[in-house]
Amino acid sequence: MYKYDQYDQAMVDARVAEFRDQVRRRLDGTLPEDKFRPLRLMNGLYLQLHAYMLRVAVPYGTLSSAQMRVLGDIADKYDRGYGHFTTRQNIQYNWIKLEDAPDILADLAKVEMHAIQTSGNCIRNISSDQYAGATADELIDPRPYAELLRQWSSFHPEFSYLPRKFKIAVIASATDRAAMRLHDIGIEIVRNEQGEIGAAFYVGGGMGRTPMIAPCINAFVPLDQLITYSEACLRVYNRYGRRDNKYKARIKILVHELGKDEYTRQVEAEFAHLLSQGIEPPLAELERIKVQFADPAFETGLPDSVDRSDPDFAVWVDRNTAAHRVPGYAIVTISLKPVGGIPGDATADQIRLMADLAKEYSFDELRVTHAQNIVLPHVRKADLYALWTKLDEAGLSTANLDTIGDIIACPGLDYCSLANARSIPVAQKISERFAGREAEIGELKLKISGCINACGHHHAGHIGILGVDRKGTENYQLLLGGSEGADTSLGQITGPGFDEDGIVGAIEKATEVYLANKQGEERFLDTYRRVGMAPFKEAIYG
């Protein structure tokens, strides 16, 4: 894992001191709210439906045990005993007091964490593959490049006031686990025909009210020009992105309006100019970063088999573990989606337990996934049963990864001041209705947003749900056919919306159509793509 150097630590410590002073001035009246609001947002502090909400950055979703433990302690000490893991691989606290915020940031700084750039029109937390550095299917470890991008984008003076927020994902596996093409910039590390490693740039994707899949604007950028090319992409956006209308301010609108070819031409011209400026970080810096992502001390000669005699354990192994690149190890996903639970929420005790388990079983390391789960990336297969037993005792052994119960849901109207409808109760009802049917229904990614901003990624769900306000009443639109993986697609609305109970019934009908039409090993998405919307529509509205 990356460890702060003196510059990182000094910057974060300075920001804590600065924000402490800003809070003091706000409370004593020398700083009015209209001046203070952008400052608190720069430190991830929102004013939400019930209280202040603090969003803490988890760079590319990677945490040490010590960091995770502090996240649990903050939940207890300053919040109401729980935290909410988000689709940007971050964590949010819902009940923060303004007067406590500087102390929380100070606690975070002690474990090399902060809340900087988790809000505002700047480059947000860099996201990545939660299996990075562990999975058997990646080309190289993308984390050093994610870290390089983090350093480049942190306090970048030119990109602190962009037309709108900006999200970047970096992956190095064809199995896209980071919704890469639904980002402002998606970077996929690839190998070209000459066998060289470089980066494919996908620019102008996003969800929100105008969902778009990012087109590839350059299929191969040499890795030693990664930052320069990123800078060029941002510069063109910063120069021409719309500032007159926030709903048209994201880069996807610029790319769409200019056209991919013209945007690319401008980026390439800017890139050529920037190459002459020598802005790429020295290779020595990348090497310094890479060293910190060296493999942990994997053992060799470990048994690669697992005793599956406990049937509940066997189901969990099949569902919640993935292939590791080192024999004898597995990648474990801890589901934060218990039946009837709140997707992404974990209690302080659960957070600390996961920290302890990472220390004991996973070389001190955890990952937050964009699907609001937690990954232990390096677990010996021989330890899986002991790990599962401890997770089970803490209510963390739900075997539902990538099934209908593994729902992404935004906080919705229960917490969010922008939401139009509640997301969580719908997720709970669906989770309860379909509990025990994971094996029968198989892979089905269901995503719920409580408003058009699409924080719950509803456009990219095999089944998506969008909550809207219809004359003061919550109403839920149903979408089918979205995907955020290597086969990214946007879901299509089935027709008129439903109330809270109606939407659950509609989903039940959609799954019945799938099961009736399924061929072979088809997933829900495969069947939908083959048979189209018509039979689903007929069953749902007929």
Add this chain to the structure above:
Amino acid sequence: MKILTGNDLKSGAVTWWAGNGWSLHVEDAVDVGTDAETILAREEAARRVVSGYAIDAEKTADGVRPAHIKDRIRAVGPTVRLDLSLKPADPAAGNWVI
């Protein structure tokens, strides 16, 4: 009726204008008629409240009920965490919201 709501500057807690100060309980909210702007300007300047705004509400047998679901949820707390509600002993709190 028109009532005023906002958040306590220090704690962020949802508050309701009760005529002579701010209350955590919506049932204490009073009709401000046409005085909303005056009261909010004074209270925000005094740093007692932030992000204040006026809403429509009605008086019911259960007390003051905001017209919009968003404000009803603000009044009670997350409908999915009734243990965190201001009315934890009231099993119908969630239903009241809807």
